[in-house]
Amino acid sequence: MEKEIALKHTLLLESDGYDYEVLVGVGDNPSLQRNKLAEIARGEYLLFLDNDSDPSSDLLKRYADLAQKNPEIKVFGGPSLLTETKDEWSRVLKLFFTSPLGIGPFRSRYNATGSTRLTDEKELILSNLFVEKGYFLDGGGFNKNFYPGEENEFLKRHHVKALYEPTAAVYRSPRKNIAELMEQMLSYGKGRAKHFTFSRDDLIFLAPALFALYAVFLFLNPFLFLTSLSVCAYLFIMGLVALLRLGFCVEVLIAPIVFGLAHLFYGLGIWTGIVRYKIFKQKEERALSYFEIIKLKSFSKF
DSSP states (O other), X not given: OHHHHHHHHXXXXXXXXOOOEEEEEESXXXXXXXXXXXHHOOSSXXXXXXXXXXXOTTHHHHHHHHHHHOTTOOEEEOOEEEOOOOSHHHHHHHHHHHSTTTTGGGGGGSSOOSSSEEEOGGGXXXXXXXXXXXXXXXXXXXXXXXXXXXXXXXXXXXXXXXXXXXXXXXXXOOOSSHHHHHHHHHHHHHHHHGGGGTOGGGGGGHHHHHHHHHHHXXXXXXXXXXXXXXXXXXXXXXXXXXXXXXXXXXXXXXXXXXXXXXXXXXXXXXXXXXXXXXXXXXXXXXXXXXXXXXXXXXXXXX
């Protein structure tokens, strides 16, 4: 089913005269799958999408024009926008992913902000990434031990200066409920934790990890939690953000809880990732080797 959805979306792309092919990989190691697909791809550029990415119809044309005008740039990217819906949950999710106090330095991944600009890995997302094939393969592709966050590791490893284009967008359905969002944030935290092993720039992400420790301490002491000025201030600020962005609505009451739980689980994910890397690193790397047989199928518009 996921393969059929991916094909449905990508085959609707307008190429404006450019030939392109669609390659779909099926397996348990997305980083390795993409590397294998890149090796057999016939095109000059690679457009990486997730199985649920619904690209704007002119996405290929926008990237082709950017590549033609900026031959010195090898990597391009744009936002992965949440599909517009009118229910309260989706409005809170959109607020979280587009607010500086929600997702922080990553918000441009989920929000078409600003103008075309040079950027780094924090604004780019693998569900919408356009890369010159030769540059990608010469750089060794994605590290198969990084997932999620393999695109960030690749860009950092090569000190890539990429171009961010806010109008080159894909659309993805939001997580359906609070449990799916917490699972997503836990996974993101685990992926980011691995970056501590090679990048001092990522030490800023110890902040949500410390927040998680503080939150757990308060949860274990209910009286302190209920009387904590810091908790009250946090909830007030997040509620104020919702009020200023959404106006008077029920989401103002929901947003502080969603923000708090998302930050908590991201921090817990970081700690989980650190422990897994330190204790289970060798076992994890051995396990990944079992996923190297991947089913590939090619669909072409050449």
